[in-house]
Structure formats: C-alpha cells, structure tokens
Amino acid sequence: MALYQLIYSSIPTRILSDHELEELLNTSRDANSKHGITGMLICFKSLYVQLIEGEDTEIKQLYNKLLVDNRHYRVQTLKEGKIDKRQFPDWTMGFERKEVSPEEQKESLDVFADKSLSLLSLLR
Numbered sequence: 001m002a003l004y005q006l007i008y009s010s011i012p013t014r015i016l017s018d019h020e021l022e023e024l025l026n027t028s029r030d031a032n033s034k035h036g037i038t039g040m041l042i043c044f045k046s047l048y049v050q051l052i053e054g055e056d057t058e059i060k061q062l063y064n065k066l067l068v069d070n071r072h073y074r075v076q077t078l079k080e081g082k083i084d085k086r087q088f089p090d091w092t093m094g095f096e097r098k099e100v101s102p103e104e105q106k107e108s109l110d111v112f113a114d115k116s117l118s119l120l121s122l123l124r
C-alpha cells in the first residue's frame, strides 16, 4: 500500500456555525475511518488548512471531492507526496478552531506547545 499525504489551504465561502462545523466533522470522521484516512483540519478566521493522509487512491478521491465542495473555494495544494508513515495515525480528523489569523498565530509564542501547529511546521 502506497501512503500519500496532501496539505491544502482554502478559503471558507462563509463562516460555518458551530452546528454546521460539528456536522462536517462528524461525517468527515465517519468517511475517513471507512477509507483509512487520517489527518488534521485547522480552521482559522478566514482560512482552512487541512492535512489528509492515507492510501494514494483514497487521498486523490477525497481531494477531488474537496475541490468541488462549495463550502470553500480557492483550494490550493501546499504540499503533497508519498510518505513512509503517518503524521496523525490516531486522528480520523483532528480539529482546531483558531479565532486568529494564521499570521497572528505564527507570532504567538504558545504555538510550539500546540500539537496542531506541527501541521503548519511541515510547510516550512
């Protein structure tokens, strides 16, 4: 089995309510566990950053769906490629909601204590 990892960013079409977000996470986690996909979604004020990892065909299939999902736009691949092992093996979809912009987050000294930021550090 070829493991593949993809990180993308996108812009929310509109801010989802807590309820809508919870629903999105629940369905995503169910689907991801069926398809052997793990990862992490960070939801900033006006930006999503998501890491998905799993079998390459599964990741490409999910990405094709993500590309046409009208809850976000300007979906942009930041990094992709084969991996030897998963970054988030235990998370069907880890989630972090940030009330700040990515720039503010980067400046915060607390970021290194925050597990979700290990995703952003992959992009450096």
Ligand SMILES: Cc1cc2nc3c(=O)[nH]c(=O)nc-3n(C[C@H](O)[C@H](O)[C@H](O)COP(=O)(O)O)c2cc1C
Binding pocket: 024, 027, 028, 029, 031, 032, 041, 048, 050, 052, 062, 065, 066, 067, 069, 071, 072, 093
């Ligand atoms: C920011 C964002 C993250 C998403 N993450 C996932 C995900 O990790 N797994 C998933 O199955 N769907 C995810 N979705 C939903 C997919 O875009 C799509 O709606 C879903 O896979 C449709 O599945 P279906 O065609 O089987 O109904 C996400 C959507 C958004 C807007």
